[in-house]
Amino acid sequence: MLITTAFSLSAAQFDKQSAQCPAWTPARAHNEMSQLQQQLQKWDDAYYREGVSPVTDNDYDSLLQRLSQWQRCFESSAADYQSQLPSGGSTFHPVAHTGVKKLRDKLAVGYWMQNRDDLWVQPKVDGVAVSLVYRHGKLVSLISRGDGLRGEEWLAKAAMIPAIPLSIESELEDVILQGELFLKMSDHHQAIAGGKNARAQVAGAMMSKKASPLLTEIAIFIWGWPDGPSDMADRLQQLTQWGFDLAAQWSKSVKDEDDVAGWRNRWFHAQLPFVTDGVVIHQASRPKGKSWLPGQGDWAVAWKYQPPEVSSEVLSVDFSIGRTGKIAVVLNLQPVQLDDKTVRRVNVGSLTRWREYDVIAGDQVIISLAGQGIPKLERVIWRVTERDYPQQPDAANFTPLSCYHFTPDCQKQLVARLNWLSQKSVLDIAGVQRSTWLRLLEKPGITHLFSWLTLTPEQITAAASISPERAEQIWHRFNLTRQQPLRRWIHALGIPLPRKALNALTDSGWDSILQRNVQTWQALPGVGNVLAQRIVMMLQDTELRSLITFLQHQGIPATTSMFRVRVVENRQAETEAQRQ
Incomplete structure (x- = not known):
């Protein structure tokens, strides 16, 4: 039984649809629509004349609807494309x-x-x-x-x-x-x-x-x-x-x-x-x-039936950089409903995998839900003719030891580091999320991974959308981290020690940590020779050493008495600054 999809739209629906129109010149729009229409005609011929289906019904319907949308965007008087049924029947x-x-x-x-x-x-x-x-x-x-x-x-x-x-x-x-x-x-x-x-x-x-x-x-x-x-x-x-x-x-x-x-x-x-x-x-x-x-x-x-996969248009390509420097490619999509989820983004994976998919803004992709409802890119069903590839980051610039300090190029990795150390299992900075760090980075004050320790409530308030009351709460949370044990600060630095090794640490200060060699690291549970050598190498890194020096100057990790003294000193310094 042939399904005919009605594409007629009300004025309100068209206004919503037109907001999704590609930013193409008329010449490019004509070229893109012509290429897609020719492909649909080839598939029509294969299906109706030869009885073969080069694409699934859902893929075909999705591209047919996409062509119809483009026609409304750029050729308002054009009739919708109709499946080219064979006319030679006798x-x-x-x-x-x-x-x-x-x-x-x-x-x-x-x-x-x-x-x-x-x-x-x-x-x-x-x-x-x-x-x-x-x-x-x-x-x-x-x-x-x-x-x-x-x-x-x-x-x-x-x-x-x-x-x-x-x-x-x-x-x-x-x-x-x-x-x-x-x-x-x-x-x-x-x-x-x-x-x-x-x-x-x-x-x-x-x-x-x-x-x-x-x-x-x-x-x-x-x-x-x-x-x-x-x-x-x-x-x-x-x-x-x-x-x-x-x-x-x-x-x-x-x-x-x-x-x-x-x-x-x-x-x-x-x-x-x-x-x-x-x-x-x-x-x-x-x-x-x-x-x-x-x-x-x-x-x-x-x-x-709701298909197990749906199509969407790629709006843009983002390159996400994790705290260890790993680059993941994320596609921003025209929002689509899949099961009970609205899907707006899908992670493609590594740069290599993205190049294999060859997917950019304007392409049409098929999305499914993998385990635990995570969106998954299944395939690319249509690629726009004009391939305008986004500038991609140089993977050689991002490693587990890069971006401890803030620079424009390092923002993504530094934010990933900051967001990670907020977690309960690391420094437990409750209520401080990725959006908070992004707002704080908009103003001068955070220059490296731990410089937030020196911010005042007034500096926090200066960040966009943070009230004085909220700034006071954040400042208090920042100061509470000073009492966290040494093992948590080692974890916050990104030293890749297994949890059981961290729990087994008996070191009381940074000096003893820096004096450890491969053999003493390897003596900890779950640490082999390769990992021990990697940890020693990391602790010799200049940037990481400077962060440890900063923490030492801050008296971290602090005893309870030291913590109280530090809070009083901070308050006094604020009062004096306000008087001046």
């Missing part, structure tokens, strides 16, 4: 295939159901749409959907498909049915197994000039009898008598959107004899078949 359908429009969510389903009665829901079987024409009870035509008005004649294949009755008992001169050829499944769980490329296999078997063994595994689900009985129950009963019993088994009367949602969820997790990708809600009453036209049917709609 056989006209006695009744046109209308297709069904896709509704976005439960709310839209409820709105559509208003003021309608005698409604039924069916699984949206994922297969190949056809018309069956019986004349005086004999099957005389099996027509592929084609463009909805005419398609290919497949009658010769019907005799090879046991599920299609070659004759029915009927006094009617003509019986015209519409349905879905599908690949039979055994206990198929849509939630687990997904689509399994079933539709493409059916299309390939039907379009093949040779008799495919797969034909015996094809069945048919009748979802339309254009000029059949007006009562749905009578319609289903007659179809069952003719041998089309699946329609009665899988058609359920529904009163409201809650009923529809219930069946949709049940069928998504149930064992089914076919692949599905949603549900279709039918209104029993509909006009006579002679008035049907492609894209014009409003008596049936589809509500597809």
Whole structure:
């Protein structure tokens, strides 16, 4: 059954959509749209003429919608791109295939159901749409959907498909049915197994000039009898008598959107004899078949399943630098809903992995949720023609020993270090988060990893959006860190000691730490020779040594009495400064 997606937008919706328009020149926009349209046409030809699917339905639909958006941005008078259905079909359908429009969510389903009665829901079987024409009870035509008005004649294949009755008992001169050829499944769980490329296999078997063994595994689900009985129950009963019993088994009367949602969820997790990708809600009453036209049917709609992955446009590429100097590439995305999450960013991984993906702003990507609901980049489905790559950081400049002091190039790594040492397991600076450090760095005062120890409440207040009361709280939290034990300050420096080694440290001051050699470090639990050599090397670094000297001058780690003296001295210094 063909799904036709309605892209028409209200004025308010278009205003929202236009805010997402790429900042392209008219010439570039024309080029980008032309390239995408040509690709869609190639995929249309492969699918409708050869029965193969080079891309998934979701990928195709996503790019089709993206092209439509671009057209609205740059060619407001242009008609939406339509799938290029084959026009070479030689056989006209006695009744046109209308297709069904896709509704976005439960709310839209409820709105559509208003003021309608005698409604039924069916699984949206994922297969190949056809018309069956019986004349005086004999099957005389099996027509592929084609463009909805005419398609290919497949009658010769019907005799090879046991599920299609070659004759029915009927006094009617003509019986015209519409349905879905599908690949039979055994206990198929849509939630687990997904689509399994079933539709493409059916299309390939039907379009093949040779008799495919797969034909015996094809069945048919009748979802339309254009000029059949007006009562749905009578319609289903007659179809069952003719041998089309699946329609009665899988058609359920529904009163409201809650009923529809219930069946949709049940069928998504149930064992089914076919692949599905949603549900279709039918209104029993509909006009006579002679008035049907492609894209014009409003008596049936589809509500597809939420895909396990969604597409989004890359807005920009960020390079995140962690406290140890590791660079990770993060894509900022046009926000999309995936399960119960709104996804705005996805971590690609290393610079090398980003180069392998070759993804930049403007590209279209597919996102899924990995373990614990973490967004994951699955693949790039479209790359813009004009490749404007962002400037990337030099990985050689960032190491576990870089960026202890503030410079513009070092801001990201220094903020990562500061944010990390705020954690409860390090220095436990409650209430001070990454956003706080960023605000503090906007003003002079923080020049290195620990210079916040010398800030006054007034200096903290000078930072944007920090009230005097809040500044006093932060200042107090900063001073409380002075009482933290030596092992925590070693941890804050980024010395890579295992937790059990830190707990086993008996050193009371920095001098004894600096005097340790490879052998004494290796004596600690969990520290091998390689790690011991690395620690000794780090402690010889000039920048790191300067930080240790600073902490020593600050009397850190401080005893309780030393801490009280330091707080009093700080207060006195503030008072004196204010008097002056």
